[in-house]
Amino acid sequence: MMDDLSLVMPEVVLCGFGLLLLLIEAFLGEKSKSLLGILTLIAASSALFFVLRLSRLNGEAFFGLYSLDPLASLIKGLILVILVLITVASIRYVERENAIAGEYYPLLIFSTLGMMIMVSTTNLLTIFIGVELMSISVYVLCGMFRENVRSAEASLKYFLLGAFASAFLVYGISLLYGSTGSLDIRAYSEAISAGNYSSVLMLGVALITVGFAFKIALVPFHMWTPDVYEGAPTSVTAFMAAGVKTAAFVTFLRIFYTAFLPVIKDWGGVLWLIAVITMSYANLTALVQENIKRMLAYSSIAHAGYILVAFVTGERSLSSSIIYYLFAYAFMNIGAFTCVMLMERKGEENLDIDSYAGLSGKHPLLSLCLSIFLLSLTGVPPLAGFMAKFYVFSTAIKAGYVWLAIIGVLNSVVAAYYYLRVIMYMYFKEPVKEIGEIDLSSPYFLVVFICIFFLLYLGIFPRDLTLLAEGAVSVFF
Amino acid sequence: MAEIVFKWIVFFIASILSIFSSVMMVTRKNPVHSALWLVVTFISLAVLYFLLNATFIAISQVIVYAGAIMMLFLFVIMLIHLEKGPEEIGKMTVSRIFAVVLTVLLFVEILVGVYFYRAWTVKPEPMPFGDPKTVGKLLYTKYLFPFEIASVLLLVGIIGAVVLAKRRKM
Numbered sequence: 199m200m201d202d203l204s205l206v207m208p209e210v211v212l213c214g215f216g217l218l219l220l221l222i223e224a225f226l227g228e229k230s231k232s233l234l235g236i237l238t239l240i241a242a243s244s245a246l247f248f249v250l251r252l253s254r255l256n257g258e259a260f261f262g263l264y265s266l267d268p269l270a271s272l273i274k275g276l277i278l279v280i281l282v283l284i285t286v287a288s289i290r291y292v293e294r295e296n297a298i299a300g301e302y303y304p305l306l307i308f309s310t311l312g313m314m315i316m317v318s319t320t321n322l323l324t325i326f327i328g329v330e331l332m333s334i335s336v337y338v339l340c341g342m343f344r345e346n347v348r349s350a351e352a353s354l355k356y357f358l359l360g361a362f363a364s365a366f367l368v369y370g371i372s373l374l375y376g377s378t379g380s381l382d383i384r385a386y387s388e389a390i391s392a393g394n395y396s397s398v399l400m401l402g403v404a405l406i407t408v409g410f411a412f413k414i415a416l417v418p419f420h421m422w423t424p425d426v427y428e429g430a431p432t433s434v435t436a437f438m439a440a441g442v443k444t445a446a447f448v449t450f451l452r453i454f455y456t457a458f459l460p461v462i463k464d465w466g467g468v469l470w471l472i473a474v475i476t477m478s479y480a481n482l483t484a485l486v487q488e489n490i491k492r493m494l495a496y497s498s499i500a501h502a503g504y505i506l507v508a509f510v511t512g513e514r515s516l517s518s519s520i521i522y523y524l525f526a527y528a529f530m531n532i533g534a535f536t537c538v539m540l541m542e543r544k545g546e547e548n549l550d551i552d553s554y555a556g557l558s559g560k561h562p563l564l565s566l567c568l569s570i571f572l573l574s575l576t577g578v579p580p581l582a583g584f585m586a587k588f589y590v591f592s593t594a595i596k597a598g599y600v601w602l603a604i605i606g607v608l609n610s611v612v613a614a615y616y617y618l619r620v621i622m623y624m625y626f627k628e629p630v631k632e633i634g635e636i637d638l639s640s641p642y643f644l645v646v647f648i649c650i651f652f653l654l655y656l657g658i659f660p661r662d663l664t665l666l667a668e669g670a671v672s673v674f675f
Numbered sequence: 676m677a678e679i680v681f682k683w684i685v686f687f688i689a690s691i692l693s694i695f696s697s698v699m700m701v702t703r704k705n706p707v708h709s710a711l712w713l714v715v716t717f718i719s720l721a722v723l724y725f726l727l728n729a730t731f732i733a734i735s736q737v738i739v740y741a742g743a744i745m746m747l748f749l750f751v752i753m754l755i756h757l758e759k760g761p762e763e764i765g766k767m768t769v770s771r772i773f774a775v776v777l778t779v780l781l782f783v784e785i786l787v788g789v790y791f792y793r794a795w796t797v798k799p800e801p802m803p804f805g806d807p808k809t810v811g812k813l814l815y816t817k818y819l820f821p822f823e824i825a826s827v828l829l830l831v832g833i834i835g836a837v838v839l840a841k842r843r844k845m
Contacts, residue, residue: 301838305834308827324821
């Protein structure tokens with residue numbers, strides 16, 4: 199039992215801090231806002247410390263319902279770094295928007311806890327509880343800020359559709375349990391290899407795919423994304439784009455590559471189609487968006503499509519490209535959304551692309567940073583976004599999915615238009631309207647610089663992360 | 676012998692009551708009455724579960740369905756003022772025809788299921804299966820980890836409700 203506890207130390211620490219933060223706000227009241235932010239940072243970094251200490255371990259705990267492996271450790275590290283970045287960016291943001299900090303930070307922590315749990319288990323029951331813990335915290339976070347109709351709408355919409363998606367997921371899990379008598383995903387590949395191709399099992403696979411496609415926002419399960427990304431507080435949007443998507447994608451990857459690899463050739467057709475529709479639809483729709491948060495929302499859908507390109511192939515040894523993409527994607531998005539947070543002011547002003555016109559004259563540093571993130575999203579070397587796309591598309595080509603790779607590359611050309619359009623507005627257009635004072639305080643820039651550092655580092659020295667990612671995906675063999 | 680006779684009597688009362696109350700439920704014009712008849716259906720079903728030795732399911736049936744879900748039903752009915760009931764009765768709309776067809780289909784499906792699985796030969800499960808003790812033991816040993824996480828999940832649900840309700844007052 200003691201060993202079990204030592205394996206789940208990161209989760210225990212995070213959970214304990216989350217509960218502590220709830221109490222602190224209750225006793226100290228409104229004064230404690232920045233204290234709560236700092237405590238969240240301490241929580242995240244101590245959990246990160248334990249993750250690093252346990253990172254070389256392989257083990258199971260709690261009767262196989264929790265397992266620790268290189269993949270889980272690597273992704274938990276990324277998720278905690280995301281939590282740190284979002285928290286730092288939130289410190290000023292929460293004050294500016296006058297949010298209820300006492301619940302904001304604990305909910306961030308609990309949501310992170312849910313992500314960590316779902317990526318480090320092979321049991322569908324634990325995965326489901328982790329997914330729910332993550333999702334319910336995020337539903338609340340979406341509706342948290344201000345007396346804002348959009349925020350409330352986002353929260354309700356996300357909640358209703360998310361509940362529906364969870365129902366699909368749990369229905370799929372129950373069918374899988376019914377057809378194999380096990381909740382452990384490793385049992386499924388054995389059952390399939392032994393010849394269990396029953397329709398109940400396949401229906402279970404289909405429903406689980408639907409459930410995760412919703413969380414990852416793949417077309418046609420993406421309808422909630424633009425509205426929710428636009429309505430939610432920008433810090434939460436960044437958290438959703440980076441954290442929720444990473445955790446959901448890794449869990450999806452683990453389930454498919456551990457359990458359903460024998461059927462991925464049959465499923466490839468469906469996933470192929472979803473990847474193509476997702477990339478094309480999202481990129482074409484993003485072209486006409488005038489709101490930058492909506493544009494980034496569609497861009498995040500498109501990026502999920504690019505990741506799916508590598509996913510479809512079912513090549514276990516090449517799936518490290520997915521992990522690399524998720525890292526690059528997280529830093530690009532957090533950076534871009536932090537710049538949006540800097541620009542917008544209380545009451546959701548300055549969110550349309552027009553307000554970025556001529557920004558370089560007044561705020562050269564901010565425009566430079568935002569340009570770097572947008573260029574990385576486009577996929578321009580030497581930034582990490584380029585290497586990520588390169589790995590993903592070369593995976594597709596190596597696995598013989600040449601057409602898919604071509605469609606993907608064409609899509610990134612289309613995407614370049616709407617990313618570069620913002621840069622063009624910032625540098626070559628005269629200011630259209632008065633955008634008012636911008637709060638250029640250091641926490642925001644700290645986040646921005648960390649993201650830029652990682653984008654450059656991962657872009658120029660991709661080998662370090664690639665090796666780690668290759669070690670991580672070795673759990674599938 | 677006396678026990679078997681007693682079980683038969685309980686079974687007949689519970690099953691006749693459940694059929695009667697479900698017929699009453701769909702024929703009432705007042706939605707609140709329908710909802711109350713639904714409670715009777717749920718409770719008599721719970722008695723049937725008890726007779727099959729599925730104690731835990733019986734208890735959850737009472738707590739979750741007869742308790743929590745019914746509260747929600749009544750709440751929604753009162754909230755959107757459905758007490759008066761629908762005005763046009765006897766009109767054949769498309770959705771109604773669809774509903775009738777669907778109901779008949781489901782009924783036939785149940786009959787087929789009863790026939791093929793020989794429902795009249797079903798015996799109660801042996802005692803330790805599905806009683807609260809077994810379920811509880813599993814929850815606190817094998818499934819301890821997800822169980823603990825579920826407690827955090829419930830806490831988050833409570834926080835969420837408080838936060839979203841508190842926001843209005845500001």
